[in-house]
Amino acid sequence: MQRIQRLDLPLATQQALDRKQANADAKRAAGGLNVEATWKAARQTKPIKTALGVLQTMAGKRQRCMYCGDSHGADIEHFRPKRHHPDRMFRWLNLLLCCTECGRLKGDSFPMADGMPLMVDPTAENPWQFLDFDPATGNIVARFDPATNDWTRKGTEIVKVLQLDGREAMAAGLQQTHRRLMGRVESALKDSPPDAITLAQALREADDHGLLGWYFSGSGQHEKPFASLRKNHPDVWQRLAGTIQSKNGS
Ligand SMILES: [Zn+2]
Incomplete structure (x- = not known):
């Protein structure tokens, strides 16, 4: 997402x-x-x-x-x-x-709490505020929020309604995209410093599943090559984060 x-x-x-x-x-x-x-x-x-x-x-x-x-x-x-x-x-x-x-899974479901929708509208908010990706299973799961010591309610509801933690073909696709994106960063890290514009383009081309936001605004920033990039080339990281967030992922 x-x-x-x-x-x-x-x-x-x-x-x-x-x-x-x-x-x-x-x-x-x-x-x-x-x-x-x-x-x-x-x-x-x-x-x-x-x-x-x-x-x-x-x-x-x-x-x-x-x-x-x-x-x-x-x-x-x-x-x-x-x-x-x-x-x-x-x-x-x-x-x-x-x-x-x-469409079939969501049907007429629209969970609300206190007058606010618990579904995520990706045109109005960054889904990765509420969702997390689990590279081990390929599932999309609710994001854990340390501030409340709980999983986000929106994330919990949308995962449940759309069964994002139990769709095998989707999970396999996400894992494949994840490996491809990690590979792009690993190769870019061989250049010192990596070129932000070339890498941003390579990442967007490889991002088949809209996963990029997870590395730049979610827990994906802790994945090894992304963490190295952020630590060793903070200016490249900043530039990438700026271009990735401001454009549609594909
Ligand atoms: Zn769908």
Whole structure:
């Protein structure tokens, strides 16, 4: 999972979505909104197809699912499920791209606590604040927060809902990407000092799963070659962290 920069929709598309939302709101007020049928019909229209295209651009050239980072991002996902939040069915900020499996697992789930979502929206927050990667198993798990001496609630919930700690194919893919990224840093460390721009490019190209944020803002900074890079070349580390955080990982 990686932090994703949300792009703006073309103005005409944004306005068309606003009109669709206003129509849906009016129907709902009159007691006659069929959420599934309305979405199914809208799904075939140009504004929604355009929105899907922008989501695919946001997801990067691999067009991976914004939740698991592993499978193809097949369709539009409503962060707040449309069945329970029909007032956000056509709201751009509520739309993400996800794979069939994540869509199926999430369904209408949307755990909340004290009025705050416990799901992670990768276009609004850095997922690695809440999540951790376990190189030994390839699983994505909740991040342990020493400040509260507990695992983050958001991390715990999203891992449970999307079963991020029990998807074998995803875990194998993440482990492979992890090994590849470690290898890129190991080779760069043979040059002294490593070139930050070349390394940033090599890392982005090798990051099939949106794992880079874990090394630069999560516990991945303790993995051996990354720890050596940070210790021995702090300026290169800083420059890399800056470029990696500011761009989509792919
Ligand atoms: Zn997925």
